[in-house]
Amino acid sequence: MAPLSPTVARWELMLRIKRRRSEFDVSASVIAKELGFTLSYWSKVEKERILAEDKLKRLMSLLEFDPAERDEMLRLREIAKQRGWWSSYAGLLSDEVSRLYGLEYGAHNIRSYASVLIPGLLQTEDYARAVIANDTARVRQVEIDRWVELRMRRQQRLTGAEPLYFTALVGEAALTQRTGGTEVLKGQLRHLVSIVQELRDSVDIRVIPFDAPGGALLAGASFHLLGFENMLLPDVGWTETLVHLGVIEDAEPVRHLSTMYANTIADHALPRDDSITLIERKLGAL
Incomplete structure (x- = not known):
């Protein structure tokens, strides 16, 4: 729950x-x-x-x-009427992003697709810092520590008595791009292997390899589908670009993203164990 x-x-x-x-x-x-x-x-x-x-x-x-x-x-x-933990970061967040984090906190499951970056819920602190520090359009240098702290706080939903069920489809490029440098990437890849082993019942990571026939269909894109336990609540989408973060509630675009996730992207991803093998191979090559 x-x-x-x-x-x-x-x-x-x-x-x-x-x-x-x-x-x-x-x-x-x-x-x-x-x-x-x-x-x-x-x-x-x-x-x-x-x-x-x-x-x-x-x-x-x-x-x-x-x-x-x-x-x-x-x-x-x-x-x-209560205040969620993310309210403590109100000075950083727009109303829309605060809403995103509030929905994320109350979600039962999230399906995530990211082509060139590791999803935020799976990032190490060093990797998150490198990503956030480069987001100069939205993040001021004096705010970087708070943004990193916020990202690490969000990850607490992956653990505990009521863990979030999280499935991430990740492009092979995200395992190769040396975001933050070689040592940061090494730490990130080790973390991916570790988290799947530790949270095997609730976290799944699938890699879309470079040679997948449809691997470049959504190059540079990132989106998430949030599902809820209460049957009254429909799935919602969450899209991210360089200049926009936003919730999608309209049924048709959410259905489109869900279909794309299941039929267009997931079909090209490696099985779970093969994905971990590929991550370990990338780590060994660094």
């Missing part, structure tokens, strides 16, 4: 309201009037605010939620 995340709790709460609105065909203007809001304020509530308890109770009454679901929604509201 994934830990409780204020971000996921707020998202689930608003999804329940949105679905009931659609089911009963209740317009935003009717809700705004019932709650004493302007339409623009209700729009903000839908996107980022948390309803006051009395307003939520009025809305649940309007939308005829049954008593059991009302209790659950009030519980979700209490969780949503």
Whole structure:
């Protein structure tokens, strides 16, 4: 079971309201009037605010939620009011990236694809520092230590009593590019082998070799698919480019990424044991 995340709790709460609105065909203007809001304020509530308890109770009454679901929604509201650990880094993070990390924290599983870099959840501290220090478009030099600390904190979801189930498809280029120098890369490759051995039940790493027929289909791309235990919550995507990080919630592009992951990319990846063998061979050649 994934830990409780204020971000996921707020998202689930608003999804329940949105679905009931659609089911009963209740317009935003009717809700705004019932709650004493302007339409623009209700729009903000839908996107980022948390309803006051009395307003939520009025809305649940309007939308005829049954008593059991009302209790659950009030519980979700209490969780949503809390501050996640990532809030301590609010000065570094945009609202969108804070949301990404909140969703990540509450996810049950993540499927990740990275062509030229090791995914952040699998990076060593030295490797992360080298990557972050080169991200001059988003990171100031005085902030590097905090960004590295943040990345290491995110990795705690891979361990403990409720580990994240994480599958990473990694291009062979990521095992070859000497990010941070030879010694940093050596440490990173050793870490990949170690983490798969230690967390074999929850972490899987598959390598797409240079000679894979479709290995260059998404050269330079990176994306992630986050899944949740609660069946009410759909998968969401998370894309990364040099200039953009963002959550994708729309069903069609998420389905496209999922299909691409399963049918286009995963088909070209080596099996688990062969992937580890390749990583060890790369390490031995350094």
